[in-house]
Amino acid sequence: MGHDHPHDHTDPPSDPALRVKALESLLVEKGLVDPAAIDAIIETYETKVGPRNGAKVVARAWTDPAFKDLLLSDANTAINSMGYAGRQGEHMKVVENTNTRHNLVVCTLCSCYPWTVLGLPPVWYKSAPYRAQAVSDPKGVLAEFGTTLPQGSKISVWDSTSEMRFLVLPQRPEGTDDWSAEQLEDLVSRNSMIGVEVALTPTELKAIQAGEAS
Amino acid sequence: MNGAHDLGGMHGLGPINPEPEREEPLFHAEWEKRALGLTLTAGWLGQWNIDISRHARERQHPVTYLSNSYYENWLAGLETLLVEQGVVTPEELEQGKALEPTPESLTSKCAPASAVANILSSGGPCDLATEAPQHFKIGDKVRVIQFNPTGHTRAPRYVRGHIGSISDYHGSFILPDENSTGNKIGQHLYNVSFDGDMLWGPGNDSTIHVDLWQSYLEKA
Numbered sequence: 001m002g003h004d005h006p007h008d009h010t011d012p013p014s015d016p017a018l019r020v021k022a023l024e025s026l027l028v029e030k031g032l033v034d035p036a037a038i039d040a041i042i043e044t045y046e047t048k049v050g051p052r053n054g055a056k057v058v059a060r061a062w063t064d065p066a067f068k069d070l071l072l073s074d075a076n077t078a079i080n081s082m083g084y085a086g087r088q089g090e091h092m093k094v095v096e097n098t099n100t101r102h103n104l105v106v107c108t109l110c111s112c113y114p115w116t117v118l119g120l121p122p123v124w125y126k127s128a129p130y131r132a133q134a135v136s137d138p139k140g141v142l143a144e145f146g147t148t149l150p151q152g153s154k155i156s157v158w159d160s161t162s163e164m165r166f167l168v169l170p171q172r173p174e175g176t177d178d179w180s181a182e183q184l185e186d187l188v189s190r191n192s193m194i195g196v197e198v199a200l201t202p203t204e205l206k207a208i209q210a211g212e213a214s
Numbered sequence: 215m216n217g218a219h220d221l222g223g224m225h226g227l228g229p230i231n232p233e234p235e236r237e238e239p240l241f242h243a244e245w246e247k248r249a250l251g252l253t254l255t256a257g258w259l260g261q262w263n264i265d266i267s268r269h270a271r272e273r274q275h276p277v278t279y280l281s282n283s284y285y286e287n288w289l290a291g292l293e294t295l296l297v298e299q300g301v302v303t304p305e306e307l308e309q310g311k312a313l314e315p316t317p318e319s320l321t322s323k324c325a326p327a328s329a330v331a332n333i334l335s336s337g338g339p340c341d342l343a344t345e346a347p348q349h350f351k352i353g354d355k356v357r358v359i360q361f362n363p364t365g366h367t368r369a370p371r372y373v374r375g376h377i378g379s380i381s382d383y384h385g386s387f388i389l390p391d392e393n394s395t396g397n398k399i400g401q402h403l404y405n406v407s408f409d410g411d412m413l414w415g416p417g418n419d420s421t422i423h424v425d426l427w428q429s430y431l432e433k434a
Contacts, residue, residue, distance in 0.1 A: 016286050017245035022310030023293065024248055026302060030316040032259060036327035038251030044334055045250075046240055086335040091384070108222035108370050110268055111284060116337075120240060120250075124232035126284040132224040135372065135422050136414050144230050155420040159222065161368045162403055162425035163264075163340040164384055191235050208236070 050119030051190035053084045054167060057117055058193065059184040062172040071169070072096055079117060089116025089165055095158060096169040097198070102153050103168045104141070104195035106134035107160040114165035118190055125194065135159055145196040168195040175202050215269075215364050218276030222372040223414070249285040253292050258325045258333060261299040264340075265394035269366040270294045342400030344386045348428070350404060354380045355434040358406070358426065366394035369430040373422075377434045378408040381423060389427055402428040 027033040057079055061068040071078040075092035079085070092114060095103040107113065108131045113121040124130050134141050138155045142148070149155070158166040170192040176184060179202075186205055191197040200208070221227075241247050257267065271291035272279070279287060296302045301320065306313050325333060350356055360375040361367075368390045382405035389401040406426050410418030 016249070016283075016289055017243065019289060019293075020245040020248045020252065023289075023296075023307070024252055026306055026310050026312060027252065027256065027296075029312040030302065030306075031321040032301065032316065032324050033252060033255045034324055034326050037255050037325050037330050038248060040327045040330035041251045041254055041334070042247045044330065049334075050240075086337040087333075088337070090337040090339045091341070091387075093382075108372075109219055109368060110271070122233065122235070122238055123242065123284070124230050127230060128221055128224070128280060129227040129230045130232075131221040132227050133230070136223040136418075138420050141230065145232065156407075157420055157422045159370065159422065159424045161370060162384065162387060162390075162427075164403075164405075164425055189235055196232075212236075 045115075045120050049084075049115060051117070051193065052185070053082075053119075054114070054117035054190070054193045055185040055188035056181075057082060057084070057167070058169060058188045058199075059181040061169055062184055063181045068169075075167070084116045086116055088112070089114050091162075091164045092117075092167060093164050094167045094169050095156065097171045097195075099150065099171075100153055101156060102142075102149050102195065102198075103156050103158060103166075104134060104138050105158045105160065105166045105168060106131060108132070108135055109159075109161060112160035112163075112165065114167050116165075117167055118193060122190070142196060145191065147197050168193050170195075170199040173199050173201045215273060215366065216362060216371060217272045218274075218279040219272035220371050222370050246285045249289050249292075253288050255325055256292055256296065256301075259301065259320060259323045261301055261320075262295050263393055263396075263398075264338070265366055265388075265390040266396070267291055267295060268390075269394045270298075272366070340388045341385050342388045342398065344400040344402065346401070346428075348383070348402050350380045350383075350402075350428070350431065350433075352380050352383060356380060356404075356406060356431040357434040358430055359432055363391065365391065367391045367430075369426060370424065372413060373406075373408060373424050373426070376408055376413055378406040378412075378424075381405050381407040384425065387427070389429070391427075391429075404428070404431070406431070 028035055061071050071094050075094045079092055097103055111121055111126040135157050138157050173187055187200045189197060189200055192199045271287045274290055293307060297304055297307060303314055355377060357377045358373045384403040386400040387403040389399050392399050404426055405423050408422045410420035
């Protein structure tokens with residue numbers, strides 16, 4: 001229902017599953033929406049467009065200095081050259097973590113997120129607590145994710161108030177000098193590209209893989 | 215507008231409670247998938263733009279906005295837009311049944327499944343040239359104007375009246391405040407950096423970067 005009519009906001013909301021079903025059948029009946037197009041959208045974000053795209057971009061930047069320079073100076077050209085382009089990635093900026101600077105991305109006003117490289121945002125990114133706290137207490141946010149920064153590292157928070165979309169380039173973990181880009185991709189978590197965490201260490205990755213195999 | 219969506223700095227909302235990355239499903243219910251798909255496909259009918267649709271979500275009653283999940287807010291916004299733009303009638307929405315004929319000018323815009331890949335990978339760029347002069351350059355000190363528009367804006371409350379410095383110039387982009395009323399104009403867009411202690415008080419040593427259009431800013 002629209003919310004332009006007066007009503008008591010303590011009423012339990014009607015079941016969204018029923019409302020969505022009714023709305024879809026209405027729009028299909030009116031010839032405005034093709035249900036197969038909805039299926040195609042879902043399939044795109046379930047199987048094609050997700051954080052593995054971003055991990056490939058980061059791993060390439062870690063192993064290809066010319067690509068990294070391009071990524072930091074002209075993110076769209078760099079990212080588009082890998083075949084990632086489109087909705088919610090039209091205008092990209094990549095911000096690099098260093099020993100003294102850690103970057104964190106938020107959208108306080110809604111839930112803007114770089115879909116082309118990270119896919120659809122996780123629930124916590126869209127939640128009121130994250131959107132409220134990321135700009136005012138980023139250290140507290142990192143603490144909740146169990147992330148501690150080295151002494152002397154300061155935080156830059158990027159609030160996505162325009163159509164620019166931000167991607168964090170995490171630091172390459174120690175002990176990966178002989179790793180290929182393909183191997184490095186596994187260390188690039190989605191959360192490290194939002195900035196609430198850092199990239200996985202080889203030891204952490206091994207522990208995760210052991211846990212998933214058991 | 216000073217709505218519940220403008221969340222930067224709000225207290226009392228509880229912990230973030232993130233689901234572990236490797237355990238979180240992409241969707242938490244089947245209906246969320248359809249809500250996403252309906253929002254996108256209905257948007258492709260071309261009856262509203264991104265700022266009109268953001269404003270439809272953010273002008274819900276604050277209690278409703280904050281109680282809703284993300285996709286519930288999308289659904290509420292979509293229902294509002296469909297009725298306000300005359301795509302469906304309130305009775306049709308209520309009953310989930312077509313009661314009026316749909317004009318060909320609308321049905322002709324229905325995107326088939328075969329068009330989806332191309333639409334998603336093309337996206338919708340939001341840069342738009344302006345002939346107006348650029349007032350600020352990188353390094354300039356600026357103050358965000360003190361204003362409280364009742365319509366849509368992308369200047370969050372937590373930076374209004376505060377001084378920051380221009381850290382980047384993005385080019386000229388569609389101004390959301392006007393776009394939300396259907397008026398598409400380009401305006402210079404800057405990234406402005408603010409010291410954490412200036413916004414939030416002593417002890418905050420972070421830097422907060424906010425993209426702000428030229429009309430939100432004055433020389434400090």
